[in-house]
Amino acid sequence: MNSSAAGASKVTVQMRRLCRDPPSVLQLETLLDAYKGEIHRVDQVFPNLYLGDVVIAGNRSKLKKIGITHILNAAHCAWECKEDEIQYGPHIQYYGITAEDCPEFNIRVFLRPGAQFIHEALSTPNGKILVHCVLGKSRSATLVIAYLMIYQHFTLEEAIRHISRFRCISPNCGFLEQLRQLENELHCRLCCIL
DSSP states (O other): OOHHHHHHHHHHHHHHHHSSOOOOHHHHHHHHHTTOOOOOSEEEEETTEEEEOHHHHTOHHHHHHHTOOEEEETBTTSTTOOOOHHHHOTTSEEEEOBOOOSTTSOTHHHHHHHHHHHHHHHHSTTOOEEEEOSSSSSHHHHHHHHHHHHHSOOOHHHHHHHHHTTSOOOOOHHHHHHHHHHHHHHHHHHHHHO
């Protein structure tokens, strides 16, 4: 097989991977259930990208030890998450999203801004970001999944599998459906271009 035929074959495989319907919410929940493991306060789930809970977010000495430069709080203003940019001082950039962990909540409006903040943090020299909510399993995990889909070109299933290798996550069924919609939007554009 010549190099142009091999290249075309590779593109065809990529198109098939990206231009298929995402798994159903039930299939995604089954996938998530397969990865139940220990719960930690914080886990690195991608280079310089940490997913954690409200306890780690309030531990300034641990954040300093890890080298966190940015914090994305997916539960800003929740009773459990009272911190803000004032608490962290000038050395940590803070972005707060007021999201509720309920299936009816429209987190989709925050997926792109959250993913962009993560991308900008990771594009900063020596940038390390903590994305958190109360437990570090649903809201924050949803934003990290969106980042992997938008900026790293993962499919939804690939993003879930990747993160689940490092941390037990459990986005609620409404968030999973909104991530499915994001995948359809992202891959529809790509498939229409190709």
